[in-house]
Amino acid sequence: MDFDVTIVGAGVVGLALAKRLSDSGRRLLVLDKEPGYGRGISSRNSEVIHAGIYYPEGSLKARLCVSGNALLYRFCERYRVPHRRCGKLIVATCEAEMAELERLDASARACGVHDLKWLTGAQVREREPSVRAVAALFSPSTGIVSAHGLMQKLYGQARKAGVLFSFETEAVGVQAEPCGSRLTVRYRDGREEAVTTRLLINAAGLFSDRMARLMGWETGDAALYWWKGEYAALDLSGGQLNTLVYPVPEPSNAGLGTHLTPSLDGTVRLGPNALYLPGKREDYRVDPDHLPAFHQAASRYLDGLTPSMLRPDMAGIRPKRQKPGDPVKDFLIHSDSQRGHVHLIGIESPGLTAALAISEEVGALVEGSYFLIPRST
Template sequence: MFDAEITIIGAGVVGLAIAEKLSQHISQVFVVEKHPTFGQETSSRNSEVIHAGIYYVKNSLKAKLCVEGRDLLYDFCDRYELPYNRCGKLIVATSEEEIPALEQVEQKALSNGVTDLYWMTQEEIKAMEPNIFAVKALFSPSTGVIDSYWYLKRLETNSINNGVQFAYSSVVTGIEKQTEGYQIDLNDADGHPFSFTSKRVINAAGLESFNIASMMGVNDEDLTIHFCKGEYFRIQPPKHKLLNRLVYPVPSKDALGIHVTIDMGGGVKLGPDVQYLDTNQYDYTLTPSRRKAFFESTRRFLPFLEEEDLIPEMAGIRPKTQTKDGPPRDFYIREESLRGLPGFVNLIGMESPGLTASLAIGNYVERLLNGQNDI
């Protein structure tokens, strides 16, 4: 007899989506989270974009789960009357030399099943967003933004209504495989050690996911988490009113580039940049001196912008398995029976598009637990 049927480590958006899904059919689901409440790390420190599924490697988990998750997320928001804005996104070329890169973006999107992109001329761009500069653009009508707090809150509420028990301010200190199931050791909210047993365990610990996996001997070098910081700068009023949609440059090898994101409150911010941290420290400090770099990287398509219009907004950290100079990496989502760990599911490297894909990830983990590896 186990204390829990399933224990989920981590109450970010991925852990919450998995809890909400599994608790629809399974009782005795526990969620363990080291913070006092949900979504305190990557899930609340991001652009809050609902991605269309444009940029990811064909047939990757990121591509498939993003496209599936996008539609599920819009439906979920409609069902529970959660705030979102399906505002669309312009991916812009500011010179003729950048157009081939846009054509590559279009082909990648089509290979991922994203079929609603369309080209816009300079005149059409001006009619849609008169204050930006671009010679040509791709428009993605299925891209939007969401209020991530209310989305996470609804996932938590649904999970609680389904009987999920949450242990906040609880830090996992060890996991040990038993003859059947697993023993989980933790320090509770009062700092007291506590142990319980769980038939199955799901590691959705985000930035700590590699450390949790390592407790069970899953410590492959290519699963190492690299902390990648991204800062944001806000466009001060009144110039924030000059933009109504997301505006992205052509992507680079490492990232989508510093882009324009609107939020549900009407604000506009630029970011994130890419800063691989030397050590995996939780460094959310803001660097006002980076303002010039943000200005220089966006002035090509935001001609109205002046450096003084920008103020530091926030910083987040991505849990990347991709190294600083390495190629893009896919999500690692795997039930670890082949490692002798039946019922143990690792989710590692859950960066963007994790928010968009979260409901699809919940479905996928359910299938993995049922012995189905298809997506």
């Protein structure tokens, strides 16, 4: 089998790329080791459309989140993907947290987010009667999206454009060819087969560092560290929450803090926490012993929260490029034009928001490169 482009990974990033690169009659293959698309990180997250508030100025995360936010809303509106522009409150619960809110406001502006509004504690109460704060930043361009709905639409569009999907198909070896790569794939029944491809794109999520090594890119910079994020389901007993509510971010830089996320179906989740997984085991259980910490964290800004309102929900794993104590690292998008390889590594949050922007970025990077010329007819 011979392809122009092969994408390893059918998460939201691989699907967005497949749709973006599927024009012009290219032979395009997407493979995933799981039995369907979106079984990895893309279906285990907060489903928040981030505005781009938290990321360092000049970083890929900041740039691709801001442009991805606009692209994602446009895509959702055009193709009727379930979403809601519900807005977000970042709350300061004491005077000591005001400096951090001011820092966030300034850094958001520097990154091109100009719609944040300051609210007083009373204005927060008007918006969300059960939320307590001395002040808050309100982000009107933050929202929520159905990750499944988004992936379903991208998958359908890519298939319609002729992209071939192969599930239960794991990439297990890569060799250089004069005009691209020879990829060995293993099917669920253990059979192996070779695929040749001009361009090989590594969108393997949690395993993108391992995939990079298979592709011959050995660099410490691409190493991934796994951080689990558990969620608790919150029973508001008939009460409602319309807005996302976040505390000021954790000083550890591991997460954005235990936040309240209303989902499209009206349920509310609390989380995620941030637990470093040195053993890199794909374990999605939620430890009930962690519920008191959720209760404690959210009680700082949510009135009337009792431990009995919380129960274990779901968990996801973040592919971070930093371990505990390291400074925050950016997405890594690396193209090796000699080999015809592209790597997407460390695509943690805001990767769902940024997926369409990432696909534009990579499209522009590879379009017109030797490996995509001539196009197949």
